[in-house]
Amino acid sequence: MQVKAPRGTYDVLPPDSQKWQYIEQVIQETARLFGYSEIRTPIFEHTELFERGVGETTDIVTKEMYTFQDKSNRSLTLRPEGTASCVRALIEHSVYGGLMPVKWYYSGPMFRYDRPQTGRFRQFHQSGAEVFGSNSPYLDAEVIMFLVQILSNLGLRDYELHLNSVGCPLCRESYRQKLIDHISPVKEKLCIDCQSRYEKNPLRVLDCKVESCHQAIAGFPYIYDSLCDDCQEHYILVKATLEDSGINYLHDNNLVRGLDYYTNTAFEIHIPSIGAQSAVGGGGRYNGLVKACGGPDIPGIGFALGMERLLLALDSLPDREEPNSKLDVFLAVLDEKYDNQAMQVLDRLRKAKIMVDRDYTGRSMKAQMKYADKLGARIVILMGEDEVNRGCFTVRNMSSREQLEVQTEQLIPAIIDILT
RNA sequence: GUGGGUGUAGCUCAGCUGGUUAGAGCACCAGAUUGUGGCUCUGGGGGCCGUGGGUUCGAGUCCCAUCAUCCACCCCA
Numbered sequence: 001m002q003v004k005a006p007r008g009t010y011d012v013l014p015p016d017s018q019k020w021q022y023i024e025q026v027i028q029e030t031a032r033l034f035g036y037s038e039i040r041t042p043i044f045e046h047t048e049l050f051e052r053g054v055g056e057t058t059d060i061v062t063k064e065m066y067t068f069q070d071k072s073n074r075s076l077t078l079r080p081e082g083t084a085s086c087v088r089a090l091i092e093h094s095v096y097g098g099l100m101p102v103k104w105y106y107s108g109p110m111f112r113y114d115r116p117q118t119g120r121f122r123q124f125h126q127s128g129a130e131v132f133g134s135n136s137p138y139l140d141a142e143v144i145m146f147l148v149q150i151l152s153n154l155g156l157r158d159y160e161l162h163l164n165s166v167g168c169p170l171c172r173e174s175y176r177q178k179l180i181d182h183i184s185p186v187k188e189k190l191c192i193d194c195q196s197r198y199e200k201n202p203l204r205v206l207d208c209k210v211e212s213c214h215q216a217i218a219g220f221p222y223i224y225d226s227l228c229d230d231c232q233e234h235y236i237l238v239k240a241t242l243e244d245s246g247i248n249y250l251h252d253n254n255l256v257r258g259l260d261y262y263t264n265t266a267f268e269i270h271i272p273s274i275g276a277q278s279a280v281g282g283g284g285r286y287n288g289l290v291k292a293c294g295g296p297d298i299p300g301i302g303f304a305l306g307m308e309r310l311l312l313a314l315d316s317l318p319d320r321e322e323p324n325s326k327l328d329v330f331l332a333v334l335d336e337k338y339d340n341q342a343m344q345v346l347d348r349l350r351k352a353k354i355m356v357d358r359d360y361t362g363r364s365m366k367a368q369m370k371y372a373d374k375l376g377a378r379i380v381i382l383m384g385e386d387e388v389n390r391g392c393f394t395v396r397n398m399s400s401r402e403q404l405e406v407q408t409e410q411l412i413p414a415i416i417d418i419l420t
Numbered sequence: 421g422u423g424g425g426u427g428u429a430g431c432u433c434a435g436c437u438g439g440u441u442a443g444a445g446c447a448c449c450a451g452a453u454u455g456u457g458g459c460u461c462u463g464g465g466g467g468c469c470g471u472g473g474g475u476u477c478g479a480g481u482c483c484c485a486u487c488a489u490c491c492a493c494c495c496c497a
Contacts, residue, residue, distance in 0.1 A: 002470095064496090081497085110497080117491060120495095277497075374458095386455080
């Protein structure tokens with residue numbers, strides 16, 4: 001039986017890898033403009049980091065983690081998201097002791113044991129950003145502007161920005177009580193999942209998509225109405241800043257992010273056209289997280305983008321012109337006795353920054369011409385007996401079909417002349 | 421974890437109610453006179469018909485299981 005890539009994983013082959021390079025490049029450039037520097041963290045961490053940092057009641061921790069024992073019986077977990085590792089690194093290296101705020105971005109694979117479907121894999125890729133050390137609502141706005149700028153630079157237009165505030169621990173507690181008061185009379189009508197959600201984290205009952213649960217909790221209070229004065233002001237400033245920047249958003253009372261550590265601003269980007277898994281990005285503020293992970297009481301905010309979902313959205317766009325991967329020059333070697341000399345020619349051209357390739361499978365001249373054509377070569381250099389004896393090359397312009405003979409020392413200038 | 425669809429050549433697929441050596445298009449390779457590409461023509465290589473069992477004189481085709489994949493649910497990126 002043939003060995004195949006494990007379930008929920010896949011290979012990125014050329015030319016698809018070019019699309020990945022393109023997205024990563026756009027993110028890098030945008031990050032630089034916004035003043036974010038790259039951080040690279042391990043792909044696995046101690047399991048307890050995610051249990052504490054992501055939240056023990058979340059689906060990610062309860063059923064989706066790739067956890068294993070190493071040879072010393074440590075419990076390790078393939079990272080399911082990027083924030084926890086950033087927080088760990090911030091604390092471990094006392095980065096907060098330096099210049100604040102700390103503005104990081106990252107890109108890389110994440111792992112969740114889920115059933116694969118459109119836009120969902122077991123090894124998937126996220127790029128994200130994290131900022132530590134400021135509770136300014138203008139920073140919330142900047143983080144969202146960063147995210148939106150990436151989408152815009154990629155040429156994506158038809159996205160929805162959903163926005164909400166989940167408040168601070170204070171207003172969240174009063175809201176939680178209001179919600180419990182509202183739900184408890186109809187508790188029996190909820191689905192099994194919601195009954196356990198009600199026990200563990202009542203806020204997540206609001207996320208349920210079961211119709212009967214929707215009806216049962218109709219008229220539930222919104223957290224927005226329970227926000228304390230500070231949280232309200234914070235949220236208003238975030239919204240006003242976005243409005244002034246011309247960023248459209250939808251206030252979404254039902255947006256209660258699945259991760260436990262979020263406070264205040266929460267947001268998600270949806271592109272409905274890519275399928276059921278339409279969230280291409282999401283994030284929010286997590287002011288309690290650093291402390292919860294054993295660090296000082298430092299506020300944080302961040303987001304993550306799903307690369308596979310971005311790719312899906314990009315695929316439905318009109319074709320972007322591919323980066324120039326076509327060959328400049330093909331060197332046709334007409335007799336194997338010139339193989340060695342041919343390698344010297346390749347070397348010279350490449351050192352002159354000319355993109356050049358040749359055949360290594362012993363093709364006939366005609367086949368080499370065909371091959372060169374398929375590689376998209378703009379020029380073919382012919383190197384046969386005539387040329388070698390006379391110390392020259394035949395240079396063929398593939399689009400005009402014109403050929404000229406050039407002396408060895410004139411080869412590079414002649415090629416550059418045709419290419420430019 | 422649950423439900424449904426699909427597994428035949430490198431890719432996209434055909435193969436009617438079970439019946440001889442399993443096909444097409446594309447791709448790949450080679451030719452169409454001497455050292456010249458795109459178009460056309462001719463030829464060629466490639467398939468344990470996902471895997472394992474079962475029914476049958478006979479299975480790509482029917483039944484069961486299993487694996488993979490796709491779509492959806494849950495949840496999220």
